[in-house]
Amino acid sequence: PYDVLVVGGGPAGTAAAIYAARKGIRTAIVAERFGGQVMDTVGIENFISVPYTEGPKLAASLEQHVKQYGVEVITEQRAAAISKDGYVNVDLASGATLKSRAVILATGARWRDLNVPGELEYRTKGVAYCPHCDGPFFKGKRVAVIGGGNSGIEAAIDLAGIVEHVTVVEFADTLRADEVLQKKARSMGNIDIIMSARTTEVIGDGSKVVGMDYEDRTTGEIKHLAVAGIFVQIGLVPNTEFLKGSEIALTRFGEIEIDTKGATSLPGVYAAGDATTVPFKQIIISMGAGATAALGAFDYLIRNPAP
Numbered sequence: 001p002y003d004v005l006v007v008g009g010g011p012a013g014t015a016a017a018i019y020a021a022r023k024g025i026r027t028a029i030v031a032e033r034f035g036g037q038v039m040d041t042v043g044i045e046n047f048i049s050v051p052y053t054e055g056p057k058l059a060a061s062l063e064q065h066v067k068q069y070g071v072e073v074i075t076e077q078r079a080a081a082i083s084k085d086g087y088v089n090v091d092l093a094s095g096a097t098l099k100s101r102a103v104i105l106a107t108g109a110r111w112r113d114l115n116v117p118g119e120l121e122y123r124t125k126g127v128a129y130c131p132h133c134d135g136p137f138f139k140g141k142r143v144a145v146i147g148g149g150n151s152g153i154e155a156a157i158d159l160a161g162i163v164e165h166v167t168v169v170e171f172a173d174t175l176r177a178d179e180v181l182q183k184k185a186r187s188m189g190n191i192d193i194i195m196s197a198r199t200t201e202v203i204g205d206g207s208k209v210v211g212m213d214y215e216d217r218t219t220g221e222i223k224h225l226a227v228a229g230i231f232v233q234i235g236l237v238p239n240t241e242f243l244k245g246s247e248i249a250l251t252r253f254g255e256i257e258i259d260t261k262g263a264t265s266l267p268g269v270y271a272a273g274d275a276t277t278v279p280f281k282q283i284i285i286s287m288g289a290g291a292t293a294a295l296g297a298f299d300y301l302i303r304n305p306a307p
């Protein structure tokens with residue numbers, strides 16, 4: 001068995017593994033895809049002390065750093081269930097079971113897609129999911145935000161300070177965002193809100209986004225918006241489906257509940273990053289959370305003898 005088994009190989013999981021391995025304990029990472037969401041990212045400008053990098057480059061340095069500490073890295077394996085019998089057991093979809101004294105869950109999250117033509121083709125070429133990350137790339141341009149919930153209206157307010165104009169496109173005939181956010185958005189001179197609008201297509205010129213089409217659900221008419229960027233804000237889904245029915249408490253959104261040391265409701269199991277209740281989902285925040293969870297797990301190990 002391992003001392004610490006990390007599930008997930010994104011920023012949170014790699015930071016956790018490095019912090020654990022530096023304590024001289026037997027550490028492994030099991031991940032479906034090493035690098036996580038970072039692998040889908042082009043420009044990264046907010047990873048402090050690195051003014052600019054690109055996702056695959058950052059993922060390669062994460063892997064190099066982890067391997068320097070002799071962490072065992074098992075990739076292309078998906079965790080399917082977790083249980084505890086003294087050791088924590090992580091069952092893999094392949095049928096194998098990994099045993100560890102402590103486990104750190106860092107399975108991240110994924111943005112909910114629109115599932116319309118053009119979205120996939122123009123992802124990172126105008127179709128974006130993170131205003132904190134990609135907002136500045138659209139300085140002085142017109143953009144759309146799809147989704148009128150809290151994250152959509154927050155994104156619109158955030159972007160309105162950087163870009164020329166923001167159009168919020170909401171499917172329903174009301175906005176779900178908190179009243180205070182709606183009021184703030186309406187008070188800004190460069191935000192329009194369109195309701196009862198079903199996004200039908202992302203339109204590009206072959207290399208980048210130039211606009212989008214939506215159906216006016218009250219009339220059935222197809223309308224066009226000329227925009228350089230489309231921020232999809234229809235939900236971030238934590239990769240925690242495999243924990244449903246386990247002893248690990250999740251919120252109603254499926255986020256893993258953690259305390260200030262990264263501990264979950266199951267003793268010996270810690271969690272970090274986008275899969276958890278952490279309010280902000282960013283690389284640097286996930287790494288800090290991974291370090292916290294590893295130190296939390298080490299604290300647990302020195303207090304609880306091996307079974």
Ligand code: FAD
Binds near residue numbers: 033035047129239275
């Ligand atoms: P993830 O990066 O999601 O990693 C999760 C890991 O868990 C992966 O290795 C995955 O394969 C694995 N996994 C999932 N389920 C299982 C399972 N059942 N079994 C085994 N392994 C599993 N943040 C910034 O700070 N700056 C940016 O510029 C930026 N740009 C972004 C651009 C895009 C397009 C996207 C999608 C995100 C961006 N983010 C950015 C957000 C940032 O990437 C995330 O906050 C960060 O990657 C979260 O790290 P994580 O380790 O918690 O999860």
